[in-house]
Amino acid sequence: MRPRRPDAASERRLEELRREAESRGEVGAPGVRPSGSPLPEASAGSGYYGLPLLKPPVWTWEVPLYFFTGGAAGGAACIAFAARVTGAPERLVRDAQWVAAIGGAVSGPLLIADLGRPERFLNMLRVFKWQSPMSVGAWLLLSFGVAASAAVATRGAPRDLASGVAALAGLGMATYSGVLLGATALPVWSKHASILPPHFAASALGSAASILELLGHRGRALHKLALVAAASETVLHSLLQVSATTRLAGAFSGPIPLLLRALYGRSRRARTAAAASALLGSLLTRFAWVEAGRGSVASPPRPLRGDAARSGDAVR
Amino acid sequence: MTTGFFTDSTLCIGCKACEVACKEWNDIPADPFVFSGLSYDNTLGLGHSTWRHVKFIEQEATIGAGGNAAGRITWQFSSDVCKHCENAGCLEACPTGSIVRTEFGGVYVQPDICNGCGYCVVTCPFGVVDRRPDDGRAFKCTFCYDRQIAGEQPACAKACPTGSILFGDLDELEKIADRRIATLHGAGMTDATIYNPKETSVGGTHAFFLVRGDPWAYNLPPKPEVPTTLLRPAWTAAALAAGAMAVVSLLAFAGGGRR
Amino acid sequence: MPGLGTSFGRGGATTAQQDLANADAILIMGSSMAENHPVGFQWVLEAREKNGAKIIHVDPRFTRTSAMADFWLPLRAGSDIIFLGALIRYVIETGRWFRDYVVHYTNAPVIVRDDFQDTEDLGGVFSGAETWTYDGAARDPSLQHPRCVFQVLKRHFARYTPELVEQACGIPRERFLEVADVFTAASGREKTAAVCYAVGWTQHSTGVQVIRAAAILQLLLGNVGRPGGGILALRGHASIQGSTDIPTLYDILPGYLPMPSSSEESLAAYIARYRAEKGWWSNLDKYIVSLLKAYYGETAQATNDFGFSWLPRLTGDHSYFGYWLDMADGKLEGLLVMGQNPAVGSPNGKLERRALANLKWLVVRDMVEVETATFWLDSPEVKSGELTPEEIATEVFFFPAASYVEKEGAFTNTQRLLQWRERAVDPPGEARSELHFLVQLGRKLKAMATGRPRDAGLRALTWQYADEDAEEILREIHGRDIAGGIPVRHFGDLRADGTTSCGCWIYSGVFDGRNKANGRDPEGRYDHGWGYAWPLDRRILYNRASADPAGNPWSERKALIWWDESKGEWVGHDVPDFARGKRPDDRGDPARGGDAALPGDAPFIMHPDGLGWLFVPSGLKDGPLPAHYEPLESVMRNPVHPERQTNPAALKMERADNAYAASPDERFPHVLTTYRLTEHHTAGGMSRTLSHLAELQPELFAEISPELAAEIEVVNGGRVEISTARGSIEARALVTTRMPSLDIDGRRIHQVGLPYHWGYRGLVTGDVVNDLLAISEEPNVKIFESKGLTCAVKPVIPSATRPGS
């Protein structure tokens, strides 16, 4: 090995590194903190070694899926009630009620499955806390589930009453999840606290309409609803400051069905495609939002790329 | 009595006795054994299995200057802990009522109630509480409620050899902190500041800190907000959206939905 | 600790950790106190916060101690004597020494023999040891005589200039002068400064002389025996001080009585050789006889020299490393290892592990199955195939040991304080205390004693102990009046006629009817009543020096003990380390001998002249004054005495399996030093096995400077191989400016730092750093050099193929 005296070569190398540091704000090459270069530092610029301050959500796939099913079910209950009061065909009302009931029925288990201690689900009902969207949601889901099932299990006035309650709760179901994400500490969610509820509402309504369309209901009302939902989604999405993935997911529930419906609204296949796209979009956006939350824990200001790479490399 | 922690990083020697004492007292499982390469910190942050965590803020060393030299931060240590917020995001958000405020003013997760919904995890503005994967419940500093009940001070404060962690009456501690800051500033250490976000919606914390330099270097966020402040806009938006949804549905069907 | 022993009289810290709180400046050097003595460090912080004391840390690395200090100076490992020598020179040159103190309380005025020749005269070596003495009783209180100690000292340290510090330690001159000013300005009548050190000083081939240099500095500044002053030797394991007081060493007996050698055939010859006419050691006869009575009881009588002949004799180097080499050479049959893990903790691990394979039997008593107990199963040598378990004949016995919370007994801590400890829980399973084990072993051995003369000592040995009663042992250590069967009051009651017995005279006083080590009622400034500090509960040694020759405090601020004329005795905050009733103007009566021969203004009562020794006339093997020599392996030639590279009296024990690099050596261009982390304990048996500690520092790492990292192209967190003339190991690179490269003599020197806590067992494992070290012996205490050798470093994966970069 060479003796460790600074020679022309080592000096040159140091100089190169310093220059690289200065011009690029980071050193990609191995080694070194030549003085003056940005290093894995705990500083006002990078926070604590660029380590995330916040904790990522612990939720797994069940939660975004539940957001989707719960939203769609809520939307369906709303459609069912609207259809009923406006005297739409009974088959549509029935199917919408069934979609709501089934959606409600799978939502509960999904939510429970995600708990760290599923057997303690009932602890959610120990208290009602208006300031906890999760608590509000738990009660909403409970009342929605009961009402939506009652709506398909009963006839006559009780059925209408149940359907009304389900619709009311369904409106909550479709929107509260937006509040749930919005009223948190994670930057990407909290920044969108007042956009997320309408965004989720629109996508819930769109999904419900789409499901019913795919079940063979081809009335204009559903088409209009889906069109309005897609349009709202398109507008709302343009207001979001989100990653490309979330945007891509949003395209399926916003622009794509919007265009399909606006341009080829008379075509059966276009409507089918639009419905499928909206459903997919709604599902994907829910996943994308939870993912986005995970990604946003590396709160600003972000660490320098070189540092992240280096520390990441060290941590493996 | 409302008790608190005043953690003074100018007195912290980075011995990690607090971190270990906490783990021992509370019988917390180990973190993974990974070498981080980030100064002497290999546990890296608070979490479900680290309720006290000592940070090592390392910057360039200068020959001649010790860490106590004014105007230069070379290696600061700071013992972090749940802030026990005056307005605690986790507590507000907990749907089971598992998280409560104790008679000492601390924020306590009742392990027999928590069902692991994970909502507290995303509502803590300091990234403190976390769900332990193998257990399923959320954990964080208990403020040694069990010890306080018995008239003992928390294990971490008890173990601290230098008085960097002071435990006691919150008002009293705030006075001590003010005096300490005055002393340090008097001695030329003008970069010393108290981190206790009273002016934000968090409304102050029961565990507060004295650090040198920008608190952000310690991952102490400049402007933490309790997420409940977002409830009003979010619910308003939700109500409008729900209303719109109802109206649009009715209109869609009323407006000749017969076809 | 002869560095302190020869300078002041006793080989223990002169002060207490709590007293650091009274200091006006504290120099921490050769220690990372905040990391290794974190609890005691609170008093350093107290001094910093309450007195505005300036804390100075001199260490190759910026450590957690530096982080708390006002000043940090990085130095090249192994250059401490140059730094301290320059401080001494600075003190003399600037006239900052404390004249009244120096003239009265040290041997500065004493005239040295005219044939003494200094390293200055003889090219880096001293004239023969017989010349290191005084010229009769001649003194020159004006300190002008060319041969008075002060002038000898002044000439000796003249070479140690700030320029030399810059050149050889790598500390910029201005930075050195700034610190020199701060430290010396904090001494004098009104102020005192303390020095703390630990193994960063001792584990050098010149270790004792480093401490000597500190002693000279503190004597010149008048800092010894005064509140907030002194030298605090920070010891290691919980009772390591206790294990030198009641030694586990081969060359001394309890209470620092010398171990007889084969030339001392009779007790009279032994006493004649070691008893001093003047000063405290005139009592040596009482202590040795009382010790023999404790050992041999009734059988020990004046007629048989109290069994003196049964004591083992020094026949050669039976020091720790001596016997490891013997073991390596197959000259040792068996080894009892109790509470040690040499396979990881001792230098040249490979040699030691291979040596273990030469034993017939090995007993390991430990709380965990440490690497030493499993060398035959999973050591690197077994993994590499050098040793095969089937071929190792060593029979290994593992005994589970009770831990400190599972047994009672006393710890003697770093400041000579005995603190009793109760048993908190019972030991698990078959685990037993050392006391239990040794009592049983003694009984078995006694039962095997034959009638042959060589077993006479064993037959005579008193061994009527209960199975496990630690207080019984402490009572025996304290001593008793044999006839009455009652405890003596303290060592002042011991006699040389066989009517008293005492297991360790310096501890005598701890159990005068009550176990004072168990005292828990602290009182006064020094917490008397909490535990018991030897000797006689004196917390600050030589505290007579806290008053001026007339007996008045040097200043009100620094008052500790003083002469109270009305009471006719010394009074104050501490127990006087001085005859209570001896007047300050007592002239001393040589005719009466002993302590009475010393005058009332001679604070260092263990020394025959009662003075602090700037110049050590006897007791050291490598010189009366510290001189800088390079470590046994160094990156440079000795800049102070180019003719003499290393300590002439140190032993390299060089052999094929204990090889050395040249100095300098192209192959090993960097300085290597080793040390501890707060998160672990020594050889790791007590920390790598606990998850809550293992997670804090899970992997062995090498601290290197960014410059070195750039040169060898390794990233932070990457793997490096470190090698020395003995072997090579792997570690992670921790690239940090806290480990600066230094400008030494026109070259850029890189230093590499390794914590040595890892081994091949436990929850987290890593290479054994001690495989890099050599076995060597400092001449006085025979310690190895762990803090200054040379090495090479290279990346394990060439950077070109590194992923992610």
Ligand SMILES: Nc1nc2c(c(=O)[nH]1)N[C@H]1C(S)=C(S)[C@@H](COP(=O)(O)OP(=O)(O)OC[C@H]3O[C@@H](n4cnc5c(=O)[nH]c(N)nc54)[C@H](O)[C@@H]3O)O[C@H]1N2
């Ligand atoms: N947490 C913890 N505490 C411990 C121990 C432990 O293992 N862990 N061990 C105990 C034991 S057995 C002992 S002996 C003590 C030892 O206590 P210390 O002596 O404090 O221990 P080290 O860390 O070995 O060395 C101290 C410092 O010396 C520096 N050093 C290295 N070479 C040189 C040199 O040439 N000159 C100077 N001036 N400094 C140098 C190192 O960088 C290091 O910071 O600690 C005791 N306390």
Ligand SMILES: Nc1nc2c(c(=O)[nH]1)N[C@H]1C(S)=C(S)[C@@H](COP(=O)(O)OP(=O)(O)OC[C@H]3O[C@@H](n4cnc5c(=O)[nH]c(N)nc54)[C@H](O)[C@@H]3O)O[C@H]1N2
């Ligand atoms: N390179 C390098 N090497 C060094 C040093 C260095 O600075 N650098 N420092 C040196 C120093 S100062 C020291 S002290 C040594 C330490 O080296 P060792 O003494 O070899 O190492 P320890 O791990 O302290 O070993 C003590 C063992 O005693 C066990 N033990 C604890 N309590 C009891 C008990 O009550 N009874 C029994 N039977 N066993 C018990 C522990 O489990 C542990 O395994 O290392 C030395 N080696």
Ligand code: SF4
């Ligand atoms: S810091 Fe986080 S976990 Fe602690 S009380 Fe505040 S919100 Fe809750």
Ligand code: SF4
């Ligand atoms: S995880 Fe437990 S503590 Fe946290 S919010 Fe849910 S129930 Fe409450």
Ligand code: SF4
């Ligand atoms: S108060 Fe108790 S639980 Fe909280 S950090 Fe301290 S020791 Fe741990």
Ligand code: SF4
């Ligand atoms: S115990 Fe005290 S000094 Fe040690 S790391 Fe914790 S806060 Fe700092």
Ligand code: SF4
């Ligand atoms: S481990 Fe024990 S001896 Fe070491 S610092 Fe802590 S209390 Fe003191």
Ligand SMILES: [Mo]
């Ligand atoms: Mo030690």
